[in-house]
Each structure stands twice: as structure tokens, then as C-alpha cells.
Amino acid sequence: MMTYCPDRAEPLWTRAFHTLKEGPTVMKIEVVIVQQPTSMCVPRNFPVILKVQAVGTDPLRYQWFNGQQEELAGGTEPSLHLCLQRSEKYICRISDLYCNFVFTDWVKVRVLDSAEGVHRTWRGEPYIIVHPTPHQTVRHGDPFTLRCLALGMPSPQYQWYHNGHVLPKENSEIFEVKSAKADSAGSYLCAVSNVLEERWSEGADVEIATPDKLPTPTFTASDKVALLIGNLNYAHHPRLMAPTMDVHELSNLLQQLGFRVVSLLDLTLQEMEAAIDKFLQLLDRGVYAVFYYAGHGYEHMGRNYLVAVDAPRPYCTANCVCVQRVMRHMQETRAQLNIILLDTCRKWYKHSGPTSEINPLAPLGNTVYGYATTEDAEAFEVQDGGKSTGIFTKYLNKHILQPLKVTHILEQVSEDLGKDQLVCGRQVVEIKHTLKEPRALTDPVGMAGHTVEFRLRNAYWRQANVLPGRRCVDFPCGIQVELSFSALFSNVMLVFGTMRDTGSKAQDCTVNLSSIPAMEDIFSGSSRSDEMDSLLLSKADSPNCSLRLCGLQKLKQSLVLKVELHYTHPDRKLRLTECVELDVGQPLIASCKFGQRMLEDKRREASPHNLSHASWRTHSPVQPPQPARSSTRKAENACHSSSGAGSFSTNEPVENDENDSNEFTM
16 A cells, blocks of 8 residues: 655645555554643743643654644644743644544643742642632622632633522633622632642622712722932032922821832932832832922923932933933833822923933823923922921922822812912912822722732832841940931931940940941031931930931942940049941942942933023022022023123023022011
8 A cells, every 4th residue: 555645744724635545455543632731821931731642553743733823843742841921822733654633622821920929849739819809899780790810730610609609600710790789799709620629719798789878989009109309419509408308208198198108318310210210110000109309400392300419510411310201111110100299490491402202102091290380480499497398399298198189189289389478470380190080199008919019019118128126235344335227218327326234334425426438417517407406306215326327329338337435434534435336237228239220221312512591690608598588499500601691582581590589488
């Protein structure tokens, strides 16, 4: 007998084969599949094996195909080894030398992203990753759904129960009721099983409410995170005072609303970019995100720019952070609510550098901009003795705890600021948003379906908030000094030293604290705000000494505290000094290592050019705060002009120096 079988197997969907009927008849055994491959539901990158068993005239040949009916290279064995990034379908053809062939059933390997806790040694028993929503209140006649999702090898089967009774036809991961009735109320459970094991979901209680009893819908966030930046001690521009207390008070209020807050003062451009990069890593689906900035800023070609403390004079867009770029990155994370609050000036600056190029995303209804002022206008801060605040943030902090839609909060801020006689006619709040739902900062956090992301964010956020534990330092003379620590901001740490045991070998004891390397105290000096001293004293009960460490983001190695004890020996009447050094690691934001990881996008769209916009007078040195004085949050950004302000064309905005601000009485 002569047999024809092409080198390449017949096309997948062709059942014909060629046989020449010459010579004696040869007995052939039909190809029969005795074990089909099974569908699976697995985590991303988890190794799986699809297996098929068949009998027929040996030797049998195997060829696996994917869902696009393409042959898989190397897929010529009964077992197919996979490690997938996304879901895919598979089928296998088994053939013999006589061109008999048969196909397995289609199988699907479903790949899921959320798979916290699944170890590589997982055997394939059902592993539930999404439980039904614990509680729902549904209006009579309205639809509702419950969902249960699990991993499994083979893919798990689902069976829903209502009040302990099986629902025979409800065998999928989603249970749906199109019209709720009185008997729809009760407790629901889902049993998930495969050949290895059976697991039960958490219970879900459904309450059917009449229209008059139905509560107002409550929106939830999977998490709440906020980044607050305040720049005040500029190297080449007028210094500010209000951002310190503005950031501190807003940070406390946001924490009361359940936000994870990172608050930072005095950042360079690279440090601002690194902080924003870390902030973006905390965002994910369902998250409420707030980005707040207080400091110098300006507007150019419809873009808003934030001035870093190391920005040169004159500067251009390459020396600043583009706000619209920050919002785009926030939107890319698919966060539920993105809010940017800017307490900064928006004066127009004209220069030859290009504007930031930002490609728009598809329309997203989740953004809110709250500007302290309108286009080409200034934002003011009030310095009233020991109290300094930005006018915008003053009223923002007044209303922010209210359970109102976030845009309604900003509207109240706008109304109050419009009545303030200090800035009436000079500063007006501007609000832009694309909200489709009445989302509020007071909305609760609900982790249903977001447990994995929540735990990852929690671990990541804690990295920026680690404080050293309380330490006791024993000196040879017998005196013990207790050190305690507190965070004033995420990059400002307070250290308190308190003597607990003076013993009998020392008199007239004093303790001094210093650090290695030495960390600048940006609040020291004759112009510091008295309110910072009040914050310092409120953190500990009558310590013997204290140390304020600022700019922890600059710390590149472990921080060493140097504790010096000065005392008089009771017998020898000599003044003696003992010193102990204590390594406290990298506290707070220092552990994030800003110096080692910066944003890949350096925002260098333009080369530095001198700005020929307007002339500025030389700004006088920082003076102690005057009673009820108003000043602006704009940076000097042009060189002196010999022709004076009168030489500029009338259609170019002319800036006023901060020292020209009028005096107001509160």
C-alpha cells in the first residue's frame, strides 16, 4: 500500500486526507483522546502546564495552536509549558503516520493581575481574590449584582447560595438580579470549587429599601494619598514665610480625612521631580489623590509652572515643574479623583523657550484644579506678626473638613476670599474640573477588590514615614538621657533630649544635640516665625534640649546624633564634658533615597534663555514679619532695565516688586 501524507500537516479546519488505494489493506487504529486539557485561571507569570493524553497507531504527533489558530513553536509534545502575561486560548491536534487526526476541546488559560498571597508552590486549589461586596442597600425594583472571582487549576466552578439555599442556575462568577423584590433581601454566599478543594466566599448582605428609606449613595475611595510641597527659602528669589504653616495645617486636616500625607519643604527641581515620582507610585485605580503646592509660580503659554528653590534668575520652563504634566501622570494611573491645589501666582512670563509638550489622554471625568488666583494675577500671603498664611489656603483649611463635593468646597473658599478686604479686587479663586459624580474628600475608604494594591501602597507609604524609636543614652558619669523623635514634616524631624537620671556624680547638667552630617535648620535666624517655636514646644513635655533637622531628603548616609553632656563634678568642682554618638539610620523621607532615583523625564523641553519680559527692582533682604502685611507669591525673573518700567509696550504685563505691596490692617 502506498500512503501520501504531506510534510506539513493539513490546515487546522480541513478534515480531508489523501490515501492511494493500491496494495494490500493495512489495519489502522483511530486516534482517540482519553484525557482532555483543562482550562485554568492563574496569576500573571505563573507557570502552568496543559496536558493531553491520546491513543492510536504509534507514533502519535502533537501540535498546539493558540487562539489565532497559529502553530506554537515547540508545541509538539503532549504537555505544553506556559508562563503568560495575558489570557489566551489553546487547542491541540493529535495525528498519526496515516494522517488520521483529532482535535482537543478549546481550553482557556485566564490570567488575572490581583493575586496577592499566591505562592509559587500553589497547587491549584481555588484561591478567592475578589469577594462579594459585604453590604448593599438596593431600591425595590432596581438591579444589583454580586461578584466572586477565584484562581484555580483547573478553573474553578461557582455556586451561589441565598440564605443557605442553593440557587441551581447561578453558576458563574457574577450573580445578577435584574429587579430586586422583597424576597431578594438576605445573605448571599458563593462556593468555589475544583477537583482539588472547595472554598467559600465572605458573606454579602443585601437590604431592599423603599424609596423613602433609601440612603444617599456613598462614594468610596480605595485609598487616599496626598503630596504637599511648600517652597519658601529661595536661593535667587524673594523668600516666603506662609508655606510653612500652610503645609503643616493642611497636612493635619487631610490626615483627619483619612489621607496618607507626605509633606515636604524647600525642594530643589530634582527633589520635586523625585517626590512627584514617589507620589505617582502610590496612585492606582480607585485612589483619591491630592497634590498641593505653595510657593513661587507663574504661567506661560497656558501652562502653570512651579518654581524650585534652586531655580536660577532668570529661569525658564526647564528650571520648573509643569503642573499640567503632573496632572497627566496622575490621570495615567487611573486614580478615581485627581485634585491639584495651587497657592501660587499665575503671572504671565514671556520668553523664547518652548512650552511643555503634553499629549492629551482620552477624556476623563476625574480632575479638579483649584487655583489661588486667576490667569495673569498674583496670589497673596498675609504676614501678621507670628502668623503667616496664604489667603487661599487660609480659607481652604477653614472649609476642607466639610462633607461636600470637592468643587463645592472650593466655591466656598472663593466666596470667602472674595469678601476679604485685604485682597478684594486683586485675587480671585479659579476652579476647573471634569467631575461627573459628587466626590468628596470626606468619602470613606473601601478596600473591596483593591486589597492587594492597598497593602502595597501601605508598605510604600510607610517607607517615607519611619521614625527612630525612643532611645536611652547612658553616660559614664551615671546620667541617663532619653531621646525621642517626632515628624514636623516628612523631611523635618524633631529630636528631644530629656535627662531621666542625674545621679549623684554630676551637678548643673546641660545637654546639647547635634548631627553628623550637620543638617540645616531652615527656621533659624532672626526672621523665623514664632509659630514654629510653638510647634516645637508642643511636641514634647519640657525637654532639656531639642534639635530640628531639615532637608532630610538630602541625606545620603545614616544620620548620627551627637549627644553632649556638660556637668560639674561635685567633688572636684570641675566642668566636664562627655559625648556619645548614636546612629539612627535614614529617618522619614531620607529612606526614599531621592539622590539615587529621579524622574526619567527630566522636563528639559527648553534651553535656558534670558527673559526680556519686565524689569525688577533689587529685592531687599528678608525682614522680620510686619503687622498684617500682604505680599505676593511670585519670583523675580528678569534683570534690571536701564530704561525703567515706562519703556515697556502697553500690551506687556508689568510686574510689581513684592516690596511695593500695600500695607493692610486686619
